[in-house]
Structures are given as structure tokens and as C-alpha cells.
């Protein structure tokens with residue numbers, strides 16, 4: 001199977017050796033949690049949080065790599081494709097559950113009969129039950145007694161966190177037809193322009209007829225959901241400690257400009273931590289409407305929103321720093337799957353790509369030679 005450099009490693013090309021690796025890495029994870037007084041994960045519905053320290057992320061990544069290799073070796077390519085091929089149908093089930101509010105109808109406590117769920121959702125019991133039962137195999141719902149549905153860990157998270165629910169919804173819902181539909185037009189888009197691509201002709205444009213942010217500019221409701229989805233996306237991906245630690249924010253004084261900062265989640269988090277700094281979040285008015293709701297009293301006076309397009313000259317001339325929010329870090333083998341997914345999201349939605357540190361530095365210099373590259377924050381872990 002594959003080692004840290006992505007090459008085939010003889011040492012682990014053996015079922016029992018891989019199983020040993022899994023045990024060894026699991027022991028390391030459990031020990032780290034114990035020594036640092038973190039709770040051990042359980043299947044209890046509210047066992048949601050996991051440590052976000054760089055040490056934990058590294059241990060988790062090693063374990064995951066061994067688990068993935070072991071699973072692949074056990075199932076082989078036929079079963080692997082069988083599972084991959086069916087993922088679209090699982091997303092379809094999630095779409096129905098999101099559109100018909102299953103995640104809010106099934107409460108965080110107790111259980112509800114499938115009949116009642118179907119009635120409240122306004123969907124027949126036959127299809128409601130089938131959707132729930134497929135999602136129960138994905139740790140989303142449970143059927144503790146026949147005919148009754150209760151939350152599982154993932155449903156609990158979706159029930160209590162509207163931002164994460166929005167992230168899932170904008171990615172997968174057919175009624176707000178966005179990213180999943182755009183992704184399904186990727187091959188058509190490549191056919192339209194097989195040898196080059198740019199931000200004007202993305203799979204999103206192929207599918208929806210106009211670029212993503214023009215699409216949002218025409219629809220306030222979807223735009224606000226997108227802002228919430230960005231906040232949820234940060235929660236799913238961002239190692240907030242890494243963002244805080246990646247740059248000596250404490251040494252700065254003055255104003256930090258968060259360019260294309262959406263609802264300002266990054267700025268809000270940093271403002272809570274670094275009281276000497278003010279933040280200006282630049283984005284569209286709809287993103288700001290969503291951001292205003294996230295402000296807490298302790299930082300209200302230090303985080304402001306400015307409607308500004310990054311294609312126009314930067315009006316804040318004396319900023320202490322600029323945050324260019326969609327930075328991703330260069331690949332590390334353990335994170336590669338998640339990063340490669342982001343790379344495709346960038347292609348589908350924006351005609352963009354994931355850049356390594358070197359590529360990003362070159363891009364900044366191309367924009368203006370006076371830019372100094374300060375730090376690349378690990379955003380996807």
C-alpha cells in the first residue's frame with residue numbers, strides 16, 4: 001500500500017502488518033487523549049468534538065491512512081467501486097432529508113415514529129422510511145425500535161448547528177441547485193473547453209449559466225445561505241488553533257483587512273483572541289448581513305464590514321495585514337484526500353485551483369511586487 005510519499009510500500013503490503021499499524025496508531029491516539037485530559041471519543045450522541053491540536057491532527061492522519069489502506073486491501077477494487085458508485089445516491093437521500101427538514105424534525109433527544117416524521121415532513125411514509133434507513137447506515141439516524149427514528153451522532157450535529165446544515169445544503173440540495181449540480185457538469189465543461197479553463201467558464205457556469213458570485217448577487221436568500229455555509233465549512237475544516245498560531249497576531253497593532261471574508265468568521269475568531277486588533281471584513285452586502293448576526297458584544301466595536309470588490313483598488317491603505325481567506329496549504333500525504341477534494345471544488349465553482357506555498361507566493365508577486373508573503377495558514381486538516 002502507500003507510504004507517506006505516495007509510493008507503494010512493501011512493509012505494509014500485508015493484511016496483518018496493516019492491522020498492527022492500525023492498533024499502534026489507535027494506541028497513540030488514545031494515549032495522547034489520556035495524557036492531555038481529552039475525553040475519549042464514544043458513540044454517545046453528543047460526543048462530537050475532537051481535539052484540533054496539530055499533534056492530534058497528525059496522529060489522526062496516520063491512523064486514518066492505515067485504516068484506509070487496510071479497508072482497501074480487505075475490500076479490493078470491486079467493492080471499492082461499488083461503494084464509490086453509490087455515494088451519489090446517499091447524497092440524494094441527504095438532499096431529501098435537508099429539503100424536507102428531517103434534521104430539525106428528529107429532535108436531539110428521544111425518538112419519533114416514522115409516521116409522525118413523514119407527516120411533519122409532508123412526505124409519504126414509504127419514501128421517508130427508506131431515506132432514514134439508508135442514512136442510518138451512515139451514522140446519521142438510528143432506528144432504536146422498529147418504526148421509530150432517533151438521532152445519531154451526525155444527526156445531532158446537524159440538528160444543533162445551522163451553519164453546518166447550511167454547508168451540507170448548499171453542497172447537495174437540488175432545490176437551491178448549486179455545487180452538486182455544477183459538479184455533475186464538470187465533464188461537459190471540460191468538453192466545452194478541453195485544453196484550458198478560467199474563472200469565466202467554470203462547470204458552475206456550464207450548469208447555471210453565470211459565474212457563482214453573480215448567481216448569488218441575484219438571489220439574496222441563497223447568498224445568505226452561502227455565507228452560513230462558509231461559516232459551517234470553517235467549522236468542518238479549519239484548525240482554528242493553526243490559524244491563531246500561524247502568524248504572530250499578538251505582535252501586530254492596527255487594522256487587519258479580511259479580503260473576501262464572507263461573514264467574517266475568521267476575523268471574529270481572531271478578534272476574540274487578540275484585543276489589540278481591529279478587523280475590516282470586505283465582501284458583498286449579503287455576506288455582511290449574515291456576519292452581523294455572528295458578532296458578540298465583546299468584539300462588536302472591533303469587527304466592521306465593508307462592501308468592497310477585490311477587483312477594485314484597495315481603499316484601506318494602512319492595514320497591518322491582509323487575510324486572503326481561501327489559502328490552502330501545500331499537500332501532505334495524510335491530508336491529501338481532503339485537499340484534492342478542495343482542489344476540485346475550486347475548479348467547479350471558481351475555475352481556480354489549490355496552490356502550494358511557492359505558487360501562492362508567485363501569484364501575490366504577480367499581483368503586486370510590493371506584497372510580502374507573511375504566512376500560509378493550515379486551513380484544511
Ligand SMILES: C[S@@+](CC[C@H](N)C(=O)[O-])C[C@H]1O[C@@H](n2cnc3c(N)ncnc32)[C@H](O)[C@@H]1O
Pocket residue numbers: 213230234259260261262263282283284287308309310311324325326327
Ligand atoms: C470561498 S469564500 C471564502 C470565505 C472566507 N474567506 C473563508 O476562507 O472561509 C469566497 C468569498 O469571496 C467573496 N467574493 C467573491 N467575489 C468577490 C469580490 N469580487 N470582491 C470581494 N469578495 C468577493 C464571496 O462572496 C465569498 O464570501
